[in-house]
Amino acid sequence: MARPKRQHERRAQLVEIARQLVVERGVVALRLTDVAKRAGLSPASVLYYFSALSELLKEVQDQAVERFCSARAEVARQEKDPRRRLVAMIRSGLPTGQDDELCRLLYELGTVARRDPAYAARYLDLYQRQVALYLGILEAGSALGVFDLASDSETIARNLVVLEDGYGLHMLMAVATFDVPTAERLLLSYAATATRCDLDQVLSPEPTP
Template sequence: MARPNRAPERRAELVEVARRAVIERGVLNLRLRDIADRAGMSSGSVLYYFPTLVDLLHEVQREAVDRFCAAREEAARAQADPRRRLLGVIHSGLPTGPDDELCVLLYELGTIARRDPAYAAQHIALYERQVRIYSGILEAGAAAGTFDLVTDPLTIARNLVTLEDGYGLHVTMAVPSVDAATAEAMIRAYAASATRCALEGNR
């Protein structure tokens, strides 16, 4: 009887080990040996499943992007009212604090995007996917007469995602300069102004 192929399972285990290692050590300080030791494997064995550390971290990034965006898309689907959809998506896009593992992971992996085109492509895909979520909500709200947009939906959507990214970095610092509640209130204020819609009390 042929031996079961455990490669997919082993690859998934290594992605999880690498995810935790990035959160604990930071991506710039991470070595292949760190992941191998945590997985109870030799470095050569890790390379059997992922040819380089970059390949492994690229898979960690892909999984994190999918998980983050899926949660945001679910937040958008959870409400029928455009105002509540908009507020729900704003809330889902911000880290809860310095210990928000998924957001910290995405920020850590984003640092590589300055030097590696593959990581940059994933980072751009993350940005554009979030922009599409917001654009859809804004377009639907405008069509329903709920929103009176001050400019085109794409511009507002891009501004919302960029605000989230900027505030999120501050929220996840070791000593946050802005807390999550304040950041969310700031973004909600911009959204209310950009849609000419009172959003308070609609969460």
């Protein structure tokens, strides 16, 4: 039996290899033998650390969701002005381009969520955490009088998350429907309408003294 430290290191190695393979090849074509080959192990050895490929991929998903949500929460913490926080949040939710590995990973694993309730539950958590971040920004801006919300804050927050997901998916297709500036502009347009706030002022460079 592997020692606890060694077992932890090997599990981490397998998770990293699985992450790389999902990004490179996609989740649909991935097989346990692919992970084992890159790790220099037999498939049976991989199953010593993870009972099935699905268990390994759930760990990959868990880490990807946590990284994505933590990064967005940090973006929100860095801005004090609700308007700037809203703009920064929108930018942080879109892929930076087709080479954005974290977003590609989340979208790839999302294909499994359509069939597996365990994966779907993790994506529901991802969605709810992002909605909560937007809710905090919208309600703070409303309380300060910088936002005049066109509908309830939860509806706007949900729409923003779903629009991000939709634009992001189109941006990562083999032939992208949107580039980053266009997707960002469309999202900011909706946000400005929904908050009745001129976000162009936030986007403009601050005057130098």
